[in-house]
Amino acid sequence: MNISNIYRNRLLNDISEGDVGNKLKIAGWVENIRDHGGVSFIDLRDMHGVMQVVMRDTSLLEGISKEDCISVEGVIELRDQETYNPKIPTGTIEMEAHSVNLLGKVYKQLPFEVMTSKETREDLRLKYRYLDLRNKKVKDNIIFRSEVISFLRQKMTDMGFLEIQTPILCASSPEGARDYIVPSRKYKGKFYALPQAPQQYKQLLMVSGFDRYFQIAPCFRDEDARADRSPGEFYQLDFEMSFATQEDVFRAGEEVLTDTFKKFAPEGYSVTEAPYPVISYKQSMLEFGTDKPDLRNPLRIVDVTEFFQGCTFKPFHAKTVRAIKVHAEMSKGFHEKLLQFATSIGMGGLGYLEVNEDMTYKGPIDKFIPDNMKKDIAEIAGLEPGDTIFFIADKEERAAVLAGQIRTELGLRLDICEKNSYRFCFVNDFPMYEYDTEEKKINFTHNPFSMPQGGLEALNSKDALDILAYQYDIVCNGVELSSGAVRNHNLDVMVRAFEIAGYTEEDLQVKFGALYQAFQFGAPPHAGMAPGVDRMIMLLRNEENIREVIPFPMNGNAQDLMCGAPAEISEKQLREVHIKIR
Template identity: 50%
Template sequence: MHRYRSHTCGELRASDVGTDVRLSGWLHNRRDLGGILFIDLRDHYGITQLVARPGTPAYEALDRLSKESTVRVDGKVVSRGTENVNPDLPTGEVEVEVGEVELLGAAAPLPFTINTEDGVNEERRLEYRFLDLRRERMHRNIMLRTAVISAIRHKMTALGFNEMATPILSATSPEGARDFVVPSRLNPGKFYALPQAPQQFKQLLMISGFDRYFQIAPCFRDEDARADRSPGEFYQLDVEMSFVEQEDVFQPIEKLMTELFEEFGNGRHVTSPFPRIPFREAMLKYGSDKPDLRAQLELVDITDIFEGSEFKAFAGKHVRALPVPDVSAQPRKFFDQLGDFAVSQGAKGLAWVRVNEDGSLTGPIAKFLTEENVAELTKRLSLASGHAVFFGAGDFDEVSKIMGAVRVEAAKRAGHFEEDVFRFCWIVDFPMYERDEETGKIDFSHNPFSMPQGGLEALETQDPLDILGWQYDIVCNGVELSSGAIRNHEPEIMLKAFEIAGYDRETVEEQFAGMLRAFRFGAPPHGGIAPGVDRIVMLLADEPNIRETIAFPLNGNAQDLMMGAPTELDETRLRELHLSVRKPQPK
């Protein structure tokens, strides 16, 4: 028999009754019922119940061992009997009567329980992540991640893409976030940068003639944590294609996402095909460029209705309305709670009216609306009895942010929100430029290396704020999974695009010398995208925080509490790297 096991803890069935077996695993739980000891033994594959009788060596050994100790047990498989079957376990029809026990690894007192999801704080969980990963939910999430990545590789290869590797030690990247830098011992005073993304390398692969590339790529960005973003390190599916237009990129990615979410979504419906929503339309209708389309409500721009109005709360401001049908049965508490929610999003309050059976409006602001206002609102918003309308007024960005959040919250509270579905969309036609509110200068609004729609002619003849880029995002249930673009592969168009944003030719030639040199040797039109693997798994696992799908994440301060990183270097190592440390002065 094998030194540690003849079977795994998830393998035994009724057909194994009478078999002598050897199992190894962790002591998951222990129960003493009427003097008989029942042990749940756990390994990667599942749980098997052990039985130890009083007065036996096995009983004495198992009774004194702490939970999460690792043991090897020998015993015989017996039937539990019909009345004792555990239908929640694949091994629930049998148990193992233990004859011999070997302690393989004793467990110290646990900092938190493993067999229950108690409310231990995240810092403690990350400090003892190796224990946290033993929990069923975390183990399931990591195995889901493994299966998703394996499926991605298989599906991308089937779609005709070639997996390639790109460098980890590289030069600083123009991705926009802060780089993590690595000092060079052999080149004193110089530094490598860890890649924020393989962007330049995957474009260079297209210029080198490889046509269809993909990579499960580690990316490194020195930025703050968010619920959907892990600080430091993350993984994305990098994709690049040659001789393509925007729809050519959409087709394989849409197929991949549909298949992935159908395969791993636990029966949740995937809406397909994915709608294409222009950026400006998304901001007007949903208040966001990553709309949650499960919310079946839309915002309506009604600014023109209140131009010249004497109602000071709306006059001279951008005004957005949110019509919500079927709220006649909702109590006043419904409106008050939505108002409180709007305040939590930064609003000073939330104006609203309700539509009566005769078409008249009641509510806190009804008395300020003229007959013309009411008539136009009724027509524009298709109002009917039982409707309510919520209003936001202010500058465009502020109203979009607040009313976009109110739209989703109102849909959930009023029963206009789809559950158990993945609703994807493409956001397209992003503005190429925006005006900096502080300086008044024109700057890139999204990706500076995208091809402008209309090419060089558009850059030379159009108002920069009217120029759109061949840029796109893929969004699912309000989560941005990826940004992508058709790349600017023509040097003169790239130089002109940067000139509009205030960069002179010499600066661009110096900062992007490698890419420009490559573009001058016959670059193909190309484009790509890079969906975030961590975010995909977060959605599939139905987890609110991305760290729940990563085996060893950093905390919100970009620290590894388990390994103690980052660490200080001693003076010998600093001299070897030609470095001196200048710490910030205490405030």
Template identity: 50%
Template sequence: MHRYRSHTCGELRASDVGTDVRLSGWLHNRRDLGGILFIDLRDHYGITQLVARPGTPAYEALDKVTKESTVRVDGKVVSRGTDNVNPDLPTGEVEVEVGEVELLGAAAPLPFTINTEDGVNEERRLEYRFLDLRRERMHRNIMLRSSVIASIRSKMVALGFNEMATPILSATSPEGARDFVVPSRLNPGKFYALPQAPQQFKQLLMISGFDRYFQIAPCFRDEDARADRSPGEFYQLDVEMSFVEQEDVFQPIEKLMTELFEEFGGGQPVTSPFPRIPFRESMVKYGSDKPDLRAKLELTDITDVFEGSEFKAFAGQHVRALPVPDVAGQSRKFFDQLGDFAVTLGAKGLAWVRVTEDGSLTGPIAKFLTEENIAELTKRLSLAPGHAVFFGAGEFEEVSKIMGAVRVEAAKRAGHFEEGVFRFCWIVDFPMYEKDEETGKIDFSHNPFSMPQGGLEALETQDPLDILGWQYDIVCNGVELSSGAIRNHEPEIMLKAFEIAGYDRDTVEEQFAGMLRAFRFGAPPHGGIAPGVDRIVMLLAEEPNIRETIAFPLNGNAQDLMMGAPTELDETRLRELHLSVRKPQPK
């Protein structure tokens, strides 16, 4: 018999009754019922119940072993009997009567319980992450991640893509976030950068003649944590294709996402095809460029309705309306709670009216609306008895953010939200540039490597703020999974695009020397995308925080509490790297 096990803890069934077996695992739980010990033994594969009877060496041994110790047991498989079957366990029809026990690894007192999902401080969980990962939910999430990545690889190969690796040590690049840098011992005073993304290298692979590339790529960005963003590092499905237009990129990715979410989404349907929504339309209708389409409500821009209005709250403001059917009969509490929600987002309040049975409007602001206002709102919003309308006013960005969140919250509260479904969409036609309101400077609004719609002619003849890029995002249930673009592969277009954003020719030639040199040797039109693996798994696992789907994440301050990173270097190591440390002065 094998030194540690003949079977795993998830393997035994009724057909094994009478068999002598050897199991190894962690002591998950222990119960003393009438002097008989019942032990749950757990390994990667599942749980098997052990039985130890009084007066036996096995009883004496297992009675003393601390929870989460590792043990090896020998015993005989017996039936639990019809009345004692545990339907929640695949091994629930049998148990093992233990004859011999070997303690393999004793466990110290536990900082938190493993066999329950009791609330534990996240810092504590990350400090003892090796214990946290033993818990059923976390173990399931990490195995889901493993299965998702394996499936992605298989599906990408089937779609004709080739997996390739790109460098981890590279040069700095203005990707939009801070680089993590690595000092070079052999080149004093110089630094490598860890890749924020394999952007330039995957484009160079296309220029090198490799037609369809993918990689499960580690990316490194020195940025703050969010619920859907892990600080420090993350993984993405990096994809690039040659001789393609926008729709050519959409087709394989849409197929991949549909199949992936159908495979791992627990039976929740995936709506297909994915709608294409222009950026500006998305901002007006949904108040966001990552709309949650499960909310069956839309915003309407009614700014023009109140131009020149004497209603001071709306005068000179951008005004957005949210009509909600079948809620006019709700109590005042419903309206007040939605207003309180808007206030938490930074609004001063939430104006609203109800539509009565005779079509007239009542509510806090009804008296400020003229007959012309009411007629236009009724027509524009298709109002009918039972409707309520919520209003937001302010600067475009501010009102979009607030009313976008109110749209989703109102849908949930009013029964206009579709649960149990994955609703994807493509957001397209992003502005190529944006203006900094404080400095007036024109800068890239999305990806500086994107091809502008209209090419060089658009750059030379159009107002920069009117130019659209061949840029796109894929969004699922309000979560942005990825950005992508058709790349700018022509040197003169790239130089002009950067010139508009304030970069002189020499600077661009210096910072992107490798790319520009490659473009001048016959670059194919190409494009790609990079869906975030962590976010995909977060959605599939129905977890609100991305750290719950990563085996060993950093905390919100980009610290590894388990391993103690980041650490200081001693003076010998600093001299070897030609570095000195300048710490910030106490305030």
């Protein structure tokens, strides 16, 4: 990079042995100071690298402390061979300082050591995030983030998508999470909302005649934090396609994600090749106990409910029973530890059978299985000598979830999950509706703008809870990267779909007026999805917490500890937007 001004004329990573003998000016922060009596050394750090600076005139070090921002002028020289530092690119050279200019002074004690900031408690790191970001590992995550986003933009453009920015101030709409609302100064008692996603706008772009849209979209949702979810705001690669089917979106999603993960995955990692496996929601809940299946885990869940209705084991009667077969060496006490885990997640127990060499069984449930049925369980579960099969029984929905947790725990405890890999799949055929036990009514399961499978006929003739939607997720290593859908572009279908969920046509006109009107003017069929950028980068960097890949994240309680948000505002500001605090 070409730079030259009063502070520096070279970046540290641009200096090499070819510069030995040259007089240069460099600038950055003092990472370390070593005083050897008669000669002093500092490690100077800029955004791009680290350089050792030797001060044979030790008076140059006077008034300099760690993390001061300085500019140094001097001559590049070779280090003595025994002092080479192979850990840094400039490890064979150093600068002999002739002059030092203090640009930014550290006035008080640092709250933590920058070089070890990742070992500091999180609240302190977030309060002084600008210092935390000086740490090489933290800074490299943000540089990596920039590179990934730049690649995504170029890739989408190459695929024929047009980048268009949609509004940040918009109307509130029910999309599944709480809105952040913004009071209007000009219109008393009325509010804007920050977009949970650019959902309506991107559909309106399709009605406008833009075939392929995308943006790196900021989304705002007032929801609680998780390890893979940042509270408040997040970014997604939002894209939509006109005259497109579910399969068209799958192909586009596979192309951009496969290419991105192949380019940025750590060395030695493998990435699922397109086409990705497609798993229905029903199949996913049965075989994996979750709608976010981790395909690195080879274990699968089987349904043995019907089998156990013919047995004499009363705890399994009138319950859904799921089983997981494992072929692995189990250490002494393994069953007891797994039982402890099972009880910790709310299970009453964890039955199991071990398969002997002669295909007989041993275990606490064996005596409850009639001899003439023992061959049946072997066929249902595909049992072989040396296998162990675990049983989970509960109400259907809970049995699925518990079996999924046991499957995950077995994968971890037995260390049988595939290493160094990114395993993608689509999960599709989600239910269109669900019954809300609190509100005692039928609600949309996910996105209300999805096309129901079977269209208007299905809405009119089928039980609402049996209707599937053209909705789909992309899952990678057990993390939901993206949700998407074929959109409902037909006004008659839209009116009926919302009617089932308790909305009148008048509600539609008020809450979704733009879409309601637009769909009366020749809307094309369209579909899309929105992979989460933060989650992609979290996976690619092997970080366990999403806040590690966000420049200025909120904490788990949705607070900006650095700038003090949320904060009280003045009475004058409240009056201007017609708000009184109760």
